[in-house]
Amino acid sequence: MISEEKVKLMTKLAAYEAGEGKKDTNLNSYFRGDYMSFQIWKSAIYGTAGFCVYVALTILYDLENFLEEFYKMDMVSYFQDLLVKYAVVVSIYVVISYFVCLYRYTRGKKHVNRYLKALSELYSKYSR
Numbered sequence: 450m451i452s453e454e455k456v457k458l459m460t461k462l463a464a465y466e467a468g469e470g471k472k473d474t475n476l477n478s479y480f481r482g483d484y485m486s487f488q489i490w491k492s493a494i495y496g497t498a499g500f501c502v503y504v505a506l507t508i509l510y511d512l513e514n515f516l517e518e519f520y521k522m523d524m525v526s527y528f529q530d531l532l533v534k535y536a537v538v539v540s541i542y543v544v545i546s547y548f549v550c551l552y553r554y555t556r557g558k559k560h561v562n563r564y565l566k567a568l569s570e571l572y573s574k575y576s577r
Contacts, residue, residue, distance in 0.1 A: 458571050465564055476557040484554055492546035496539040
């Protein structure tokens, strides 16, 4: 005889596996430190690429003025200023990324643990 309780639990488990479970089980294959360091490095690379695009677009936007001032400007102070801006932007981006990834990891672990608990509950219902 089909138990309605078992069917509900199996449906709930299957829905989780098809949706959020794909991301969570992939995340569960990492240790916390490995996952966080990978995500932070990825964020730093994306932050660097984004800053480079920003600098390029800023120069292109006012290219005529930039070319006129190019030989008059102090290159060392210009690049020092650019480096400070880069450090601030990437640092803020990495810190925000750290907290976002930490939240995602803890939420995913919680979901996986809840899934495993429901799976063991289903197993115990079949072993009776």
